[in-house]
Amino acid sequence: MRTSTVTSRRGRMASVAALATTALLALGACSGGSNASGSTAAATPGAGASGSITWWGWTPDATNATKLIAQFNKQYPDVKVTFVSKPIDSYDSVLGPAITSKDGPDVFNVAPGSANGGAQTFAAGAIDLTPAVQSALGSGWKDKLAPAGVDGLTVDGKLVGLSAGAVYSGGLWINQKIFDKYGLKAPTTLDEWKTVCQKLQSNGQGCFVQGAGQWAFDMDTFEAISDNVEPGLYVKASKGEAKWTDPKFVTAMGLWKQLFDDKIMQDGAIGLQQYPDANNAFMSGKYAMVMMGTWYTQYAVKDSMVAAMQAAGVGTPDPIVMTPIPFPDLAGTGHTGSMFGDADYGLAVSAKSGNKAAATAFATWLTTSQEGQQAVANTLNDIPALKGVTPKWDTIDLVDPAAQKDALQKYTEAAGQATESRFATVTADVNTAFRDALIGVASGKSTPDQALQALQKVQDAQK
Amino acid sequence: MPRSEAASRLGVPSAELTGTASTPAPGRSASPAGRPGQGAERPRRRGHRTPPGLPWILPAVVLVVGLVYFSIGYTGYVSTLSWNGFILSAPKHVGGANYSKMVGDGVFWMALWHTAVFYVVTFTVQTLLGFTFAALMHSRIRLGVVYKVVVFIPVVLAPATMAPVFRQIFDASGQLNWLLSHLGLGSLTQPWLAQSSTAMPVVMVITVWQWTGLTFILFYAAMSQIEPEILEAARIDGAGNLRALRSIVWPMCRGTTAALAVLGLIGALKTFDVPYLVTKGGPNHATEFLGTYIYQTMVQQKHFGYAASISVALLVLALAGGVVMSVRNRRAGRS
Numbered sequence A: 001m002r003t004s005t006v007t008s009r010r011g012r013m014a015s016v017a018a019l020a021t022t023a024l025l026a027l028g029a030c031s032g033g034s035n036a037s038g039s040t041a042a043a044t045p046g047a048g049a050s051g052s053i054t055w056w057g058w059t060p061d062a063t064n065a066t067k068l069i070a071q072f073n074k075q076y077p078d079v080k081v082t083f084v085s086k087p088i089d090s091y092d093s094v095l096g097p098a099i100t101s102k103d104g105p106d107v108f109n110v111a112p113g114s115a116n117g118g119a120q121t122f123a124a125g126a127i128d129l130t131p132a133v134q135s136a137l138g139s140g141w142k143d144k145l146a147p148a149g150v151d152g153l154t155v156d157g158k159l160v161g162l163s164a165g166a167v168y169s170g171g172l173w174i175n176q177k178i179f180d181k182y183g184l185k186a187p188t189t190l191d192e193w194k195t196v197c198q199k200l201q202s203n204g205q206g207c208f209v210q211g212a213g214q215w216a217f218d219m220d221t222f223e224a225i226s227d228n229v230e231p232g233l234y235v236k237a238s239k240g241e242a243k244w245t246d247p248k249f250v251t252a253m254g255l256w257k258q259l260f261d262d263k264i265m266q267d268g269a270i271g272l273q274q275y276p277d278a279n280n281a282f283m284s285g286k287y288a289m290v291m292m293g294t295w296y297t298q299y300a301v302k303d304s305m306v307a308a309m310q311a312a313g314v315g316t317p318d319p320i321v322m323t324p325i326p327f328p329d330l331a332g333t334g335h336t337g338s339m340f341g342d343a344d345y346g347l348a349v350s351a352k353s354g355n356k357a358a359a360t361a362f363a364t365w366l367t368t369s370q371e372g373q374q375a376v377a378n379t380l381n382d383i384p385a386l387k388g389v390t391p392k393w394d395t396i397d398l399v400d401p402a403a404q405k406d407a408l409q410k411y412t413e414a415a416g417q418a419t420e421s422r423f424a425t426v427t428a429d430v431n432t433a434f435r436d437a438l439i440g441v442a443s444g445k446s447t448p449d450q451a452l453q454a455l456q457k458v459q460d461a462q463k
Numbered sequence B: 001m002p003r004s005e006a007a008s009r010l011g012v013p014s015a016e017l018t019g020t021a022s023t024p025a026p027g028r029s030a031s032p033a034g035r036p037g038q039g040a041e042r043p044r045r046r047g048h049r050t051p052p053g054l055p056w057i058l059p060a061v062v063l064v065v066g067l068v069y070f071s072i073g074y075t076g077y078v079s080t081l082s083w084n085g086f087i088l089s090a091p092k093h094v095g096g097a098n099y100s101k102m103v104g105d106g107v108f109w110m111a112l113w114h115t116a117v118f119y120v121v122t123f124t125v126q127t128l129l130g131f132t133f134a135a136l137m138h139s140r141i142r143l144g145v146v147y148k149v150v151v152f153i154p155v156v157l158a159p160a161t162m163a164p165v166f167r168q169i170f171d172a173s174g175q176l177n178w179l180l181s182h183l184g185l186g187s188l189t190q191p192w193l194a195q196s197s198t199a200m201p202v203v204m205v206i207t208v209w210q211w212t213g214l215t216f217i218l219f220y221a222a223m224s225q226i227e228p229e230i231l232e233a234a235r236i237d238g239a240g241n242l243r244a245l246r247s248i249v250w251p252m253c254r255g256t257t258a259a260l261a262v263l264g265l266i267g268a269l270k271t272f273d274v275p276y277l278v279t280k281g282g283p284n285h286a287t288e289f290l291g292t293y294i295y296q297t298m299v300q301q302k303h304f305g306y307a308a309s310i311s312v313a314l315l316v317l318a319l320a321g322g323v324v325m326s327v328r329n330r331r332a333g334r335s
Helices: A002-031 A064-077 A088-098 A119-125 A130-137 A147-151 A176-181 A190-202 A215-229 A235-238 A246-259 A274-283 A292-302 A300-313 A356-368 A370-380 A403-419 A428-442 A448-461 B004-010 B015-016 B042-049 B055-076 B097-103 B105-135 B146-154 B159-169 B175-181 B195-222 B228-236 B243-252 B256-271 B273-279 B289-302 B306-333
Strands: A051-057 A079-087 A107-110 A162-169 A173-176 A206-209 A288-292 A320-325 A338-347
Touching: A002 B228, A051 A356, A064 A079, A064 A300, A064 A356, A064 A370, A088 A107, A088 A119, A107 A119, A107 A356, A130 A356, A147 A162, A147 A338, A162 A215, A162 A356, A162 A370, A173 A190, A190 A206, A206 A274, A206 B097, A215 A235, A215 A246, A215 A274, A215 A428, A215 B146, A235 A246, A246 A428, A246 A448, A274 A288, A274 A300, A288 B146, A292 A300, A292 A320, A320 A403, A320 B306, A338 A356, A356 A370, A356 A448, A428 A448, A428 B289, B055 B306, B097 B306, B105 B146, B105 B195, B105 B243, B105 B256, B105 B289, B105 B306, B146 B195, B159 B175, B159 B195, B159 B273, B195 B256, B228 B243, B243 B256, B256 B306, B273 B289, B289 B306
Parallel strands: A051 A079, A051 A107, A206 A288
Antiparallel strands: A107 A338, A162 A338, A173 A288, A173 A320
16 A cells, blocks of 8 residues: 555655646747747738738827728728737837737737837847839838838847837927917027016916927937037937037936926926827827827827817817927027937838738738828828828818928928937937936935036947 | 634633643643533544644645745746747746846835835825724714724725726826816826826825735734723723823824734835726836836746746745744844
């Protein structure tokens, strides 16, 4: 009996060991090991594509995604595309595991530089789209696309994503109705900006709102100020070709601080986030000005503005008439109108996709075809990647065409000419260091010199 | 409830509940009292029915070893890497470099300091409030059930749903400042979330609001265990309410306080949701905790190896803190 008991125990122990080993191996298999090099040849986009594919992204919003897919289906009726909107904050967390599986998205958004969905991070999970874009646009394809969309989404020679369009920042948006109500003109200098804010605030109307706790938008404001002080210096410094400790940045940082000291920034700005706080405050009419980029153009369209206002908590929206204005000349240098941007999102095709043909067809159609890019342009969410495509303003239902059309047209044309990058040349560490620098100065914790020295230290550590 | 009482309510002998062999004591019948006629067969039947333990605990063992301990081990391994966290990206082995970096990282030490202050303040305030509420509820006040529900409700509310509300309340143009202004206390209005000096107190207030209900309910249960005769005796000896609370009730709730202290310490080390959702760890890292810092380094900066090394530090601190406090409480209990 003892022998059998021992045998039985040994058997049980062996079973336990086997089970535990199996579990560990299973987990190990989940955690690594497979090496999708992404070298799979891309399928040539063609009319024969069919089946269902899933597209994950933080942008565009559902309304615009539906419009884009509807246009795509006119040419590819046999491909069903399902857009799954993912919050930008958690995009990287959910995308990583998803694209290691064939059950994940077939097409997913990628972005350049330190933004979420970074092409650098997810390059290994995507196929090289060079053959697809060559097939669509020929060997001279690079000349036909905006450089910002190609360079930022290429990693070690591999075209990870095809840019659908770019977003640019550098200007402000104003609520034209509020400005008209108080007989105000868009400010062009620091003094004018202060006067406008005093006038609005004395009437109980919020002036300028920024969620300065969300530092990516602080970086936009700081880049706009830096470009005002000396155009192009910001991008040079982000590439390591200039020092953040340059006296011109000290001036720019001083002007950044002045926005807070002069009460242009609202009270408690660094306790707020740009999304949702500042966005909602502007959309609900509590504030008359906000620092947003070309992605805000979509809200010049009536139905998009109504939806955005409802999302901001306005019960029965009277659509806001929004117009873009150049960033005021704070430094008095006369260098105004600077815009800077990157590919908003590129479409990457998952190396694990079970339907690469349809996924590549969709990605290529949206980003390189005249029809796809026109659809992108008409959403007003992005400046198209394909050169020469502009929104068809006459077909777009603006809130107030008389007040908006000319300004929007000039704005999008100026954005299309921009060559400065926004985040593409900023590493994740420098990006985070900007938080400490900009919020530190805004709150009085650091002087401009101290903040810029700390920033330069992080920049130096990137080498 | 005593085990024998529980057993009688379930209609089974207490030995069955304990799972111990029912070998009769010398000079005693094997038949359990009140169950005549079953005693002779019982030991053999029980022996036959007693299942081997392993199959019963195997699923839990696999789960715990396979998930929890594997994950801890894997985190330890990741802490030796320089890796962006994407499973298809090749990591680089850096040995203990992440730990060296952590030791020299001011934000890490700041987060630890915040954790210590946060723990001391929130634990003290929650204990005082929870104990007071529990004592009040035991005094049979009118509408006591309503008050109990009101105090406990925050415990079941998800921080994610309450965060926007608190962001609104503590905004510079929010309800708190509005209230202060209308009470003639306009000089006290602050941009609460935008200042390093006020952001942490806001996080503490929200945490106390959320968890006092749990402290209250545990103290309430502990007080229910105190024999009324003890309190009665104290009263006969001339003890008033406060004296009885201080000298009888509080010492008899020591076990609950000790358990709450350990739970509070572990909770403080794991703090993430309130500071992340309300202040994003800012401004100027004023509400940075280990949890928020791990999230930032891992998700925003893609330094998975470094984030894992902070996670390992957090685990070690939680274990060490828990063990030290348990030992200390045990010694205090013995003395």
